[in-house]
Amino acid sequence: MSTIPSDRSGSPRGSGSSSELVAALAACRHAFITLAIASAIINVLYLTGSFYMLEVYDRVIPSRSLPTLVGLSLLAISLYAFQAVLDLLRSRMLVRIGRSLGQDLSIRVYNTISRLSLTTRSGGDGLQPMRDLDQVRGFLSGPGPIAFLDLPWLPFYVGICFIFHFWIGIASLVGVLFLVTLTILTDRFTKEPSREATGHAIKRNSLAEASRRNAEVLHAMGMNSRIASLWGEANVKYLEAQQRTSDISGGFGAISKVARMVLQSAMLGIGAYLVIRQEATGGVIIAASIIGGRALAPIDAAIANWKNFVASRQSWHRLTSLLALIPDFKSQMALSKPSKSFESEAVCVSPPGDRRVIVQDVTFRIEGGSALGIVGPSGGGKSCLARALVGVWNPVRGTVRIDGATLDQWVPEELGKHIGYLPQDVELLAGTIAQNISRFEAALDSEKVLAAAKLASVHELILKLPNGYETDIGENGSSLSAGQRQRIALARALYGDPFLVMLDEPNSNLDPEGDEALTRAILSVRARNGIAIVIAHRPSALAGVDQVMVVAQGRCQAIGPKEEVMAKMMRRPPPVAPPGGLRVVNEAASTSQS
The missing domain is CATH 1.20.1560.10 (ABC transporter type 1, transmembrane domain)
Structure with missing residues (x-):
């Protein structure tokens, strides 16, 4: 074997x-x-x-x-x-x-x-x-x-x-x-x-x-x-x-x-x-x-x-x-391509080298064909949770599973093929646009690159650049605008039809056209029985999801069907104006309005 x-x-x-x-x-x-x-x-x-x-x-x-x-x-x-x-x-x-x-x-x-x-x-x-x-x-x-x-x-x-x-x-x-x-x-x-x-x-x-x-x-x-x-x-x-x-x-x-x-x-x-x-x-x-x-x-x-x-x-x-x-690689049996479910079991997360627990006891399960939107106030631990869910950070407690297997049972290079990740701070590498979208694969598949670019609605934009897909973007994509970098990074996350697509603030630099492209991309992931997880402050990013989880103060405050959770958030009592004209805003209500 x-x-x-x-x-x-x-x-x-x-x-x-x-x-x-x-x-x-x-x-x-x-x-x-x-x-x-x-x-x-x-x-x-x-x-x-x-x-x-x-x-x-x-x-x-x-x-x-x-x-x-x-x-x-x-x-x-x-x-x-x-x-x-x-x-x-x-x-x-x-x-x-x-x-x-x-x-x-x-x-x-x-x-x-x-x-x-x-x-x-x-x-x-x-x-x-x-x-x-x-x-x-x-x-x-x-x-x-x-x-x-x-x-x-x-x-x-x-x-x-x-x-x-x-x-x-x-x-x-x-x-x-x-x-x-x-x-x-x-x-x-x-x-x-x-x-x-x-x-x-x-x-x-x-x-x-x-x-x-x-x-x-x-x-x-x-x-x-x-x-x-x-x-x-x-x-x-x-x-x-x-x-x-x-x-x-x-x-x-x-x-x-x-x-x-x-x-x-x-x-x-x-x-x-x-x-x-x-x-x-x-x-x-x-x-x-x-x-x-x-x-x-x-x-x-x-x-x-x-x-x-x-x-x-x-x-x-x-x-x-x-x-x-930092231990070296160890030999491990490769698992089959994931296709069924993704779950988090009582996951607790601390930043590397820090004893503070930022995320505590987050538990949920998503079946293939679903998309989960994660909302909540800034500093609530959403991005830390995202890093743990894709295996960037190791949870201090709890486990993350894909098709029942914990992430440490997967070969990292193989697992990476099944995960699309768009971080909050977009980073591109020096090279061509095609290389960045294809994740620098040695045997670049042009059909997959084109499919990912079109899915992210960035194909027409790329064709307008001087050398098209062969345009050298410089270090960290310095020759591109913030919106262009984000859409190319979205195409990179969608490359190869990964089973799990994690998008952290994917529309922070997008215009309305980009928001529509994001929604189409999320729906396409669901249509092929994949799973999408979207962290967002703007409601437009949640148009393609069917589940919503509210994360505040590092804990899951609510989770369920989107309409049900959003309705509960809207029914909460309005914020009270304290003396001096300042307003104390309820965290969940603030999130729903953002």
Whole structure:
């Protein structure tokens, strides 16, 4: 039996004690083993220069043997060439490991970004998870991991220094311990400034994105300078934190470079002293200096890359927490196309990340071929209920069912084909009108697009545009009017004849002609045994419904046939005028008049 992935509740892919990031890297374990072997060979080949100098000073010069010099030189050149090839392969393997991580997790992180605001009260920069993935991938592809791969070979080089002479080994050991201490201090002192810099960067990017999306409002009401001031404050704090991080990292890096040169000079001095006392040869001086420098090189490189390492580590932790918070898809059996009923059982709704219950204990059932109008005062919870009914928000209690199956039993992509949703705030995506109406299906069905457009009475309007259905509407349909965007969004909701059509304030930007088109669309949904739910303030939007539910203060106040419920609302006592000429308006009566 074939299964289709679902993103409803369930454990993340690669569940267990390890995160998805660890699982993604574990898939590259053979590459890491190859890298470790290559690093071992390269670190042995790093001895080529020191031993070449040792042989030249201790054998070639005293013997004045030209053939020996030529032979040693050819051998050294061959080893250097082999080392260069391995080094190139090692760096390319790291680049490919980074690409593999990005390729394996990019879609997962994208889905997480798109679902984040539906699960939690997300704040700040919504694209930060993608930047975190790029940060981790960039670090893996850079020189940082090479430094860490070379670090385990420090005892090897220090041991060779001890073989040369005890005091040469002590000098190299002292240098290594000093630089290790610098590395620990670098990590300690850069952690907090780096975390602050990331927080200020998120705030700065969030303000910039909000300013871009609300450019018209900022310009029209003269708010640009005030928002720019807020952005400037966040930017200054970000730059200050970045400067502290760079100053600390750069300072310790400079100390490490000086310490490395001091150590090499000290080893030369110690070697010279040992030569004077005839406890070592001249070649040992040069070889020990080169090996001592090589022993410190990985630490020096690690300190130089510590800023990127700290940033990547923070990105790693953020991604791990985020992916654990929003589980990945799980395999689930696909259900058949819905055709019978839709029901809400004691549904209670809270906004993501908020403990306030906005909608409480809403229960109803609609059979195919019916349409339900939901009315009530503003702030009564109608839009929150709509989000729960289409599966955008998960109810805190209660269940929503289509043909008896709860929404979490449906595969999201499959369920989406059977739901048409027109939200209160219409959002269109950058692309053509045909792509937006067809929900960006890869295999666009022109007949379905035309049918949906005609049903929404937007076909003639589209034909008048410069490129018709191939007109690029820009980001969020910026090239269209509010009414045009709403009617195209209505056509998108009707595309493919979905079983459930949820329309939240569908006529807020429509003219009388649009109201008539809306009524025809609702009646067509009912005629094909579908279900329509319409949230409205204007009575004209309810012309095509046969059932009405009144929602006020988050609760269902009344539900039943439209004529019966509306008649009860009209029979309620008129509002009383209090002193001062103000009128206290009954919520349900106000709704019926709107």
